[in-house]
Amino acid sequence: MMILLGLLTVPILLLFNIYKSHQLPLPQSLKIDSLDSRSGDISDFLFKFGYIPKDDFRVGSIRSSDYLKDAIKRMQRFAGLPATGEIDAATFNLTKRPRCGVPDYFPSDIRNRVKRYVLKGPKWDKTTLTWRINGSTPSTMRRTVLDSEIHQALLLWSRHSKLKFYPSGSNPADILITFFSRDHGDNLAFDGIGGVLAHAFFPGPDFGGDVHFDADETWIETGKKDPSGTGLFGVAAHEFGHSLGLSHSPIVESLMFPYYRDIDFDFELPQDDINGIQALYGPSDTKWPTHKPTTKFTTPRPNRPTTYIPKITEPPTTCDTSFDAISTIRSEIFIFKGRYFWRLDENKNLERDYAIPVNNFWFNLPKDFEKIDAVYERPLDSKIVFFLGASYWVFDGNNAESGYPKPLYDLGLPRNLKSVDAVTTWGYNGLVYIFAGNQYWRLDERTNRVELDYPRSMKIWKGVPTNLDAAFHWQKNGRTYFFKGRGFWLFDDRTMSVTPDSPQSSVHYWFDPLCKNAPYPDLNDISSTEPSIRDVNSSPS
Structure with missing residues (x-):
């Protein structure tokens, strides 16, 4: 094992500056008769990636084909090819492979055969x-x-x-x-x-x-x-x-x-x-889950949870699931289940046919969260608000705002409220509504507090079940959707009641056509729908 801690503190930039500033042609003695016309390409490669040192432009140092062959051998050994010193097809093709622009050898390396990882220059003085x-x-x-x-x-x-x-x-x-x-x-x-x-x-x-x-x-x-x-x-x-x-x-x-x-x-x-x-x-202080070691380079296997969470959970099955939260974000639809989410475009097309970890996008959410209770995009500034248990977070894109999380009661909600069921804007007035149990609140975004004459009974939302799982307003058709279990209720903001065909299967509608042949869930056992108050003409003001 050889670790080259080098006194090389000059950035890579300087090394390349030398190459770029000289722009010297390869001495003719290197373009030897025993090598074909590809030797010019090879020599450029060898200079660029450090196999021929930049300071070896001395007249007497390059006299024969042996010098070039030695450099080619170094390049071949480094790449795991037979070290013949000849420009065979495998060697020439190697020089055409896409790669990193950092050199493989530096001046201090050229006389040392590197067998393992190499440390270069200084390290960060912080972790x-x-x-x-x-x-x-x-x-x-x-x-x-x-x-x-x-x-x-x-x-x-x-x-x-x-x-x-x-x-x-x-x-x-x-x-x-x-x-x-x-x-x-x-x-x-x-x-x-x-x-x-x-x-x-x-x-x-x-x-x-x-x-x-x-x-x-x-x-x-x-x-x-x-x-x-x-x-x-x-x-x-x-x-x-x-x-x-x-x-x-x-x-x-x-x-x-x-x-x-x-x-x-x-x-x-x-x-x-x-x-x-x-x-x-030094090694990590965190005891991460162990996985079977592999160096295979394969197509994606989406059943691996994010490594940002020490506890492993299985991702949901796309065509056999309920929803925990759903929201329109930047005109796209995000559907959350457990620690995972699906992403759909504005026309309801799935970006992937499997869910991916939430922490892949929103890094600063808790490592041990079980599910997203609710999420919505604030109409006021397009920032994204996540509700998890008795706290909430605000994100600008996928960056958490400073000062979060904050408790639910910071919004004026009851101190004994442990979580919310759903949060959504309402198309009728563009305001934000928070649901929990059989009650709801209206949030004044100017003050970031719920209004004083709330909570109110959910009976005003005709036909919508209580104890919801999720809700969101889809701007594309001007309607609001309420979710519970495997089904959803389409709420017509104009008539102030659910549509006659509610409830419908969530996955058959939102994940169509992927799930069109999936077994249709029994939606008759979804209870807790409050009696509709058909003679109430007022809206949830």
Whole structure:
């Protein structure tokens, strides 16, 4: 085992500056007759990724084919290929594989054969780090999805070390994440689609810890199948290894192997990477659930709960479930069950046919929560409010606002109220209504308090059951939906009563056509519908 703690504190930037500033042609003596015309491509690759040192432009140091062959052998050994020194098809194809832009060798490495992980330069002098996405983001990925991919990538490292990562919001961050195209001011210009996918800087001042992604790549989220796309999660996880102080590893199965492979959220950090990160920051203090070790690179297996929660729970079955909470957020529909959620577009199309962990998107909710009681998007400022037990949280996107959680009674609700059943805006007046048991309150968002003449009886909501599971207003058709058990009641805001065809099966309507052939639930046993007061013409003012 060899750990190169190096006195190399100069950022990667300097190393590339030397290469970019010289722009020297490969000496003709290297382009030897025994190698074909591809040797020019190979030599560029060898210079770029450190196999030929940048200071070896001396006249007498490059005299024969042996020098180039030695460099090719180093490159082949590092990549796990037979070290022949010849430019065979496998060697040439390797130089065309998408990869990280950080060199595999540095000047202090060139005479040392690296067998395992490598530590480079300084490490962070703290274990709580912040991150922030800066500037424009990929058009192929929603911002909340992008945040989730970044969060999951950082979790790979925090699970096995003392490191903790938190989004910084609008504040300065330790790790600044940016998408750039071509030349972007650090002398490490990107090369368009393919080739170098991203590069990162070791811990330190200025660029230290930052990660740059090539904006010209077609970045895709985990689980999407697109042969022309590049999975962001795996690339981000690799680059964060550099941000934390690790260099490339010649272990093919290692995450820090320099060449691109698509991985999913089930990926388990290989032991080589674990050894490296723990050498820098020590092992984690948290006893995480153990999983069967694997380094398979497979299609997504959605039955793994988020690793942010120590307790493992099984995800719900999409076509055999009830709903805990539902809300329109940024015109999309989010449906929650347990610690998971589904996402639908405004036309009710499922983004995935399986539920994913809530903590993938909203990182700062409690680690041990059992379910979301209610959620809604505030009409006043479009922030998202989550209700869990006797507390509530406010999020701006997927970043928790400071000062939360707060108790329910902070909203003027009774101090003995342990939880709410549902929260929704109402299309008739755009105001927010909170339901619990057989009562409801109206929230004045200007004061963030319920109004003084509440609670009131739910009897005014004709035909709606009490002890609800969820409720939400769908702007697309101007109606409000109330959920209980496996069914929902469609409430017509104009007639102030449920529709005659209520209740209906939730999964058959909201998850159609995926669940159209699923067994239809018995909705007759859903009780606790309050007697309708048919002679009341007033609305829930």
